[in-house]
Amino acid sequence: MVFQAxxxxxxxxxxxxxxxxxxxxxxxxxxxVINHTGQFAAFEAIEQRRQELQRSPQTIQVRDFGAGSHTxxxxxxRLQDIARTAAKPRPLAQLLFRLxxxxxxxxxxxxxxxxxxxxxxxxAADSRSRVLTFEGCPAxxxxxxxxxxxxxxxxxxxxxxxxxDTLAPALAALxxxxxxxxxxxxxxxEPTLRYFxxxxxxxxxxxxxxxxxxxxxxxxxxxxxxxxKHPEVRLTIDLFFxxxxxxxxxxxxQHFRLRFNNTLDKLLERTRRLGA
Numbered sequence: 468m469v470f471q472a473x474x475x476x477x478x479x480x481x482x483x484x485x486x487x488x489x490x491x492x493x494x495x496x497x498x499x500v501i502n503h504t505g506q507f508a509a510f511e512a513i514e515q516r517r518q519e520l521q522r523s524p525q526t527i528q529v530r531d532f533g534a535g536s537h538t539x540x541x542x543x544x545r546l547q548d549i550a551r552t553a554a555k556p557r558p559l560a561q562l563l564f565r566l567x568x569x570x571x572x573x574x575x576x577x578x579x580x581x582x583x584x585x586x587x588x589x590x591a592a593d594s595r596s597r598v599l600t601f602e603g604c605p606a607x608x609x610x611x612x613x614x615x616x617x618x619x620x621x622x623x624x625x626x627x628x629x630x631x632d633t634l635a636p637a638l639a640a641l642x643x644x645x646x647x648x649x650x651x652x653x654x655x656x657e658p659t660l661r662y663f664x665x666x667x668x669x670x671x672x673x674x675x676x677x678x679x680x681x682x683x684x685x686x687x688x689x690x691x692x693x694x695x696k697h698p699e700v701r702l703t704i705d706l707f708f709x710x711x712x713x714x715x716x717x718x719x720x721q722h723f724r725l726r727f728n729n730t731l732d733k734l735l736e737r738t739r740r741l742g743a
Contacts, residue, residue: 474682478707482724492715493704493723500569501562501706502728509591510561512618517557517584520550520610527606546582546610555585555651555679558728559708563649563677566711567592570675572646576637577601578630578662579651579679583611589649590620598623599637601630601652634662638669645669651679656686663694676712681705695722 488494523546555563567575567589573596580586580602590598600623602608608627615623626633630652638645648666653659659678666676681691691710695703701720702713706727 470684471682474688475707478682478705478724479726482705482707482726484726488723488725490702490721490723492718493702493721493725496569497704497725500565501704501725503565504728507561507564507568509564509588513560513584513587513591514557516587516614516617517550517554520554520582520584520614521547523547523550527610529607530604549607550582550584553581555581560585560588562709562727564588564592566675566677567596567647570647570673572596572675574641574643574646575599576645576648576666577651578634578649578653580611580625581607581651583614585649585651586611586623586625587614587618587620589647590615590623591618594622596622599626599641600624601626601628601633601637603627603629603652630662631658634665638665641669644671645674646671647675647677649677649679654680654683654687656690659687659690660693663690663697667699670714672714672716674714678710678712680708681710682707 484497488497525546526543527546529542529544529549563585571593575589575596575598577586577589577598577600580600583600586598586600590596600611602611602625605627608625611625615625626637645666648670650659650662652662663676670676678691678694681687691705694700694712695710699714700712701715701718703722704711705722705724708727
């Protein structure tokens with residue numbers, strides 16, 4: 468938590484907004500998609516599901532393969548605690564919805580399903596898309612499937628199991644290019660880079676990759692810095708909690724740090740979640 472707070476202060480000193488933003492592509496994306504404040508019809512039902520989970524006293528056995536666990540051992544957790552501490556905050560989940568709505572990807576990967584709320588936002592943005600989401604914990608996957616059924620989202624396929632084992636065969640079986648990927652499966656340096664490299668051969672120059680929690684730890688900051696310097700990457704946007712990666716061939720190589728609406732509020736919210 469201290470590391471993230473210090474990272475945020477460094478981010479504030481280096482980041483900007485639309486003032487002086489000369490890239491037409493980035494200006495339009497930042498002004499009309501990232502910082503869009505309007506509501507979409509799909510939001511209400513998903514947020515009602517979030518509230519239902521936040522009130523649920525049900526307990527499940529959680530198995531964590533990522534940075535949250537060193538052993539992969541299970542532990543009992545209440546759904547209301549998972550919904551409050553592990554699910555993506557509403558502003559970030561709705562930003563993902565707007566990105567999908569804007570770029571209209573046909574094939575979407577999400578590495579890390581959790582209770583399915585963020586998955587629901589990705590899927591609800593365009594019913595024509597196919598969302599392939601990966602979850603390592605069987606009990607959590609069961610709750611996510613209940614989320615999808617309740618919201619009547621039929622364009623989601625959940626792949627259950629350790630991401631180290633499931634990602635490569637799922638990518639190999641993709642019938643179409645990978646248009647959009649959200650990396651939220653393992654907040655460590657080596658797995659983050661490995662998953663990124665595994666996905667790279669399946670992207671196109673129009674693909675969008677989104678990495679979560681890029682300033683969550685020194686490991687994640689290292690991974691983000693390696694990715695933004697990757698020779699295939701043309702443009703990145705650092706919004707502090709997430710990073711956007713683009714491969715547009717005609718785009719000059721540029722890297723932006725931009726302030727997302729209510730970034731400080733989300734920092735405080737995330738800090739509380741990490742301490743829960």
